[in-house]
Amino acid sequence: MKSRLKRGLGGLALGSLTMTCAIALSAPAIAADGPTSQDILNDAQSTGDVLSYGMGPWAQRFSPMTQLNSDNVKGLVPVFASSLGGEKQRGQESQPIVYDGTIYVTGSYSRVFAFDSRTGEKKWEYDARLPDGIMPCCDVVNRGAAIHGDKIIFATLDAHLIALNRHTGKVIWNKTIADYQAGYSATAAPMIVKDMVIYGNSGGEFGIVGRAEARDVNTGELIWSRPTVEGNMGTLHGQDNGITGKLNATWPGDMWKTGGGATWLGGTYDPGTNLIYMGTGNPGPWNSNMRPGDNLYTASTLAIDPDTGTIKWHYQTTPHDGWDFDGVNEFIPFDATINGKPMKLGAKADRNGYFFVLDRTNGKFVSANKFVMQTTWANGYNPKTGRPNFIDDNRPGAPNGAEKGKSVFASPSFLGGKNWMPMAYSQATGLFYIPSNDWGMDIWNEPITYKKGAAYLGAEFTIKPIAPDHIGALRAMDPTTGKIVWEYKNKAPLWGGVLTTAGNLVFTGTPEGYLKAFDARTGQELWKFQTGSGVVGSPITWEQDGEQYVAVMSGWGGAVPLWGGEVAKTFKEISQGGSLWVFKLPKH
Template sequence: MISGSTGAARAADGPGDPSKAPAPVPAQAAGPTDDDLMASATNTSSVLTYGMGPRAQRFSPLTTINADNVAKMVPAFASSLGGEKQRGQESQPIVYDGVIYVTGSYSRLFAFDARSGEKLWEYDARLPDGIMPCCDVVNRGAAIYGDKIIFGTLDAHLVALNRKTGKVIWNKTLADYSAGYSFTAAPMIVKGKVIYGNSGGEFGIIGKVEARDVNTGELVWSRPTVEGNMGMLNGKESTMTGKLNASWPGDMYKNGGGATWLGGTYDPDTNSLFFGTGNPGPWNSNLRPGDNLYTSSVLAIDPDTGEIKWHYQYTPHDGWDFDGVNEFIPFDATINGKPMKLGAQANRNGFFFVLDRTNGKFISATPFVSKITWATGYDKKGRPMFDPNNRPGPPTGEKGNTVFSAPSFLGGKNWMPMAFSQQTGMFYVPSNEWGMDIWNEPITYKKGAAYLGAGFTIKPLYEDHIGVLRAIDPTTGKIKWEYKNKAPLWGGVLTTAGNLVFTGTPEGYLKAFDAKTGKELWKFNTGSGVVGSPVTWEQDGEQYVAVMSGWGGAVPLWGGEVAKAVKEISQGGSLWVFKLPRQ
């Protein structure tokens, strides 16, 4: 790595004989506009946004590769990220103007030629020694706009690079990494603003959603996600989030967690951003009586001002680290004969939620995993019906009572994004079957230290499988089909109008399934665990599918007995691209 306080970009080839200098780079398009990003769900020649559209449904209308011919799909090329920086590769590729952009572990960004796989340039953030990533050194993707490609770093910076050269355009410090702040999500761009959330909820930070001018990087607004903290708009204090001490005791809101570490979705119909919020801090819920707004929730936010339009709290007074950051995906459907604008989320706590996205009204919550112990369900008002015997009690001495809870804190579904098919009307949810022994411990806040106040041991529920890919009808909550996998599922899902569903496995496979029946139609082993999110596009008259390969993430770090079961999986770092063979 070339040293430097802002990182360095490197061309694929170093200096050499001038007579062998590469040919001039062909003129490239000016770059995606706001209108392009809003229309990206139907743009089959590019992948312009995280989630393949502002609503992040991860659905492609392409049909060239379909359930009848996917078995013939072969690799087009594989491109290595190189070096010793392996670990989890959770990125989703961005594809534009003949270039594939992917982020890598340790806050790197790469540009590859979309036809040959040749590396065009690489940017390495120069990370300080004191970074404190909670759950591996991952990065989930970048955002593209005009001449810029933008991503966040583990030392809580947001960096805009020239998409043609990799040179820095602007670099902004978002927060103090020494307090536990970091950045792992893919940012999104709405109305000329880069909108993002922060990471670091396990360190007693304050969750925020923020917007910056895409051209300058200057802060436009900031919205804390923990009640009692003050927002900002155009350089001045705006409004307080919630009401001081309404659901938090004393000063605990000052270290309340609620990190928005997965990023958001956007619904043009209602002009609303939807951001999920993380767990409250500390995990020991006995120290913070109350609902602890707005943690473990979904917030609808005005992208122009940062004001909260409505909220829904999935897990009030969360005592199991269930978070609420999983993607909230807007979709339209008919419920009881009434066409509705809805949103869905598969929560860490094991329930699949459907809400009215215009006002946050609760529609339904149905289990999507086989075992849930912390609650028996949700009442008509959308409040969970807790099992009081399943909440870890206050510590007496070094620890409190141990309870067995399912799902585990790694969730019925964790960060890995689900997909919604406009063809079948179903959501495809990567889920896991595991529980945990959990107990509370004494804890006080200390800057830069883990702020848990709990101990745990994760255990698989079944001997033959942990991961389960499930197809769910959101109008009924019924599971239409499921595919069981021995290791946990930790990668995103893609669905297409070709009646296909793609997802990866830790065993190294990218797999394709029949979207209607769940039948496995194709698989290919990439050599390392697949924990990235696949995408598809067309170029030169052919359809391509791409995914990152590289085992890592939270499972091998936090997985307890589960981690032992996957310890032989090799790490890696490569981009794999597939297509049908030429006729």
């Protein structure tokens, strides 16, 4: 496994990461003006900007705008394309932020760009000074920034959190959040709650410990830290604030010290319950035979009090994970009526292939339904306990001395029924739109011991397609019934986010280079545009000068070309890139 990890990382050219900060092209007077925490809470209702990752604290990625709709979307044309330039054209998984005539995007290798939203002209660029030896498992991506007041805030591959002046790109504060030499990194977009920056960490393949943390947005000073693995101590204002869970309740020996549970996708926030919902990743190592027990709170959704950092409830989607199914996928609040009862709910399409609906006020299990072709590791969920019905024969076997354990075929593959790419929820249709993948893997366990900064897997795998005509599938699911209403199949894996609008539209990108629009009710493809490289970013829409705009990042990369094995070879001809594309309807 170490050799495979090195091969995957070898393509990142990590030995040549010497970067410099670019001088701003324009430097207006620095002002403390800009979006407030209340403005960010209202992001889902305000159409003239995009102030948060997910287009609102619930991250439904739904716009109430209807100017662009299923009748006229076929006329959508490019306004401009702005290149990120240089030779750093790897996976561009960012979601843009739009405010006051400027589009802010993050790029591969921990870069930030500010572009004029009308012309596409670059205003400034910031390149983080990354050291040699960073250890991103799954490409040098960054998924977006946060905005607050005069600041643009983003995380870096060497586990820093940096606040830049949004007018100039100059550094306001720069904080180390973890030790990159131990395998920590950060790629998720931070979240703003109550004048705090809420963020997580990456590095679950290196025996790190996941954390959710909050810092003062103006100073960067740490307010609270909450580890996600039982036995580790939390803090509040620099003081101990209780360990997470109960020591050795679900972990043997000292394995909680290297237990994984990375919070590498960030979270959502519900002001109604005053809870942050944060997903946690795989336990360490992958070899589940070494760590009997549920291994809380890995592969889970945690509900965290933003004022204290304490965990109010949890739900574990894959107890005792043995397939790297993680649980980081976004938990999206929504309201619906089930069996005649109005409920405050949340939904999550998990790596393990099941779509979960929970009561977001207390974490109680409502339903779990399969959203992929097959799930060989479990046969549904017990409706009373909310636990999976494991298929025991499909868990990888324990190694015998130096010999590898029994190999099994598992589906989904470890890259997931849905990986990082965010789904969307339409308030107009009541449907969730899930970018999913149908694939499987042969997986087996091997002996492993922890070593700081080294891969901590104890497993090997080979990913395989399971359908002759597709891997990717955009699926519309009714959360009240668990039924798939429609699906669009794509030959290559889907690896980008989804946007939906009240104009009866659903947007997503494909590795083949297209941004596509679909009818939200029927799934009919209505429009597509070739961007020149694979689209693995998350599209947005906003109103400017009386017109509706759509934007998306283009640039092929991410985990698939690094980890996809035979599947990745099928799509090796896809060109890399790094561009921001902006579209609108032409004026008549």
